[in-house]
Amino acid sequence: MDIEGYRIRPSKHFVLGWMRKWDYTTDDLRPLIENAYTIDKVGKWKYESYTRAKGKSRKLIFIKDDEFKEIFIITGAEGK
16 A cells, blocks of 8 residues: 555554554554555545564554545554
């Protein structure tokens, strides 16, 4: 997925929960989306991306807004 020029904005829930747990900054989120091995479109603007980082699978649920050139990360999940 081409996200060049898009601003990445995480939700408060994602920042206080998953970003804190994973010890990520907002700069670490762009490579997660760019290097995802699967990105599924699950709605009109909603996507789920799956990537591997630090030995675990990470899932990001986000909205891609082409009008405002913004990616809003709603939440995340992790697997083994």
